[in-house]
Amino acid sequence: MMWALLSKRTQLILASSTVLVCAFGLEMLVQFFTGQSIHLIKLISAVATAVLLVLVPAAYFLFRQILKRWPILQKLTFPDLNGAWEGYLTTTWVDPETGNNPEPIPATVRINQTLFGIHVSLETDESVSDSAQEVLETDRKAGxxxxxxxxxxxxxxxxxxxxxxxxxxxxxxxxxxxxxNLLTGRYFTDRKTTGDITLRRVPDMVG
Structure with a gap:
C-alpha cells in the first residue's frame, strides 16, 4: 500500500536502479577477486532474482523499524499507524424511543500496516468490523x-x-x-446512518 503511493515511474526507477547498482557492484567484486567477468544479461537476471527473494522480503519485515529510526520518512511517505487506537464513535442515529442521539460509543481500533498493505479492525461492546478494501490518501503540503x-x-x-x-x-x-497520535474520521453505513470517529494512539509498550 505504501509502495502504491509512489508513481509507476518512480517505482520503475527505484526497482531498475536497485537491480543495476547491485549487478554492477557484484560484477566489480567478481572481477576484483577472480579477474573474470560475467555476462551482463545473466548477471542482471541473477541479481533481479536475488532482489525479489531477499531484498523485498527484508523490506517487508524491516519496514516499521526503518520508519521508527527515521521518522522523516513517515512524513515523506505515510505515517506508521500500526497498533491499537482507543476512542469513541459519535453517531447521528436518533433513537426512536427517546428521540435523542446515543451517548458516544467507546471503540478500539487495531491497524496492521505493512509496506504493501493496511488492514483496519474496529471493535465496540456490540460489534466488530473489518476493512475489506483500503486506499491511502496524502496531502503532504497540509501534513x-x-x-x-x-x-x-x-x-x-x-x-x-x-x-x-x-x-x-x-x-x-x-x-x-x-x-x-490522534486520528479523526467519519463513517457512513449502508443503513443510511453516519458518525464521527475520534481515536488516540495506545502507547506501544514493546517499543
Whole structure:
C-alpha cells in the first residue's frame, strides 16, 4: 500500500536502479577477486532474482523499524499507524424511543500496516468490523494523511435482533504537524446512518 503511493515511474526507477547498482557492484567484486567477468544479461537476471527473494522480503519485515529510526520518512511517505487506537464513535442515529442521539460509543481500533498493505479492525461492546478494501490518501503540503476503507460489520449475537450485519465506508485522518497520535474520521453505513470517529494512539509498550 505504501509502495502504491509512489508513481509507476518512480517505482520503475527505484526497482531498475536497485537491480543495476547491485549487478554492477557484484560484477566489480567478481572481477576484483577472480579477474573474470560475467555476462551482463545473466548477471542482471541473477541479481533481479536475488532482489525479489531477499531484498523485498527484508523490506517487508524491516519496514516499521526503518520508519521508527527515521521518522522523516513517515512524513515523506505515510505515517506508521500500526497498533491499537482507543476512542469513541459519535453517531447521528436518533433513537426512536427517546428521540435523542446515543451517548458516544467507546471503540478500539487495531491497524496492521505493512509496506504493501493496511488492514483496519474496529471493535465496540456490540460489534466488530473489518476493512475489506483500503486506499491511502496524502496531502503532504497540509501534513494530512488519510485512510479510506470499506468495511463489513458483524454485530454480536445479543444485539442482532436490532442490529443486523451491515457494511459501510469510513476514513481515518491524521494531521501530522498538530498531533501524530490522534486520528479523526467519519463513517457512513449502508443503513443510511453516519458518525464521527475520534481515536488516540495506545502507547506501544514493546517499543
Amino acid at each position: 494530512k494523511y488519510r485512510v479510506w476503507y470499506r468495511y463489513d460489520n458483524s454485530p454480536k449475537a445479543a444485539v442482532r435482533h436490532r442490529s443486523p450485519n451491515h457494511g459501510g465506508l469510513a476514513f481515518l485522518e491524521m494531521h501530522w504537524e498538530k498531533d501524530s
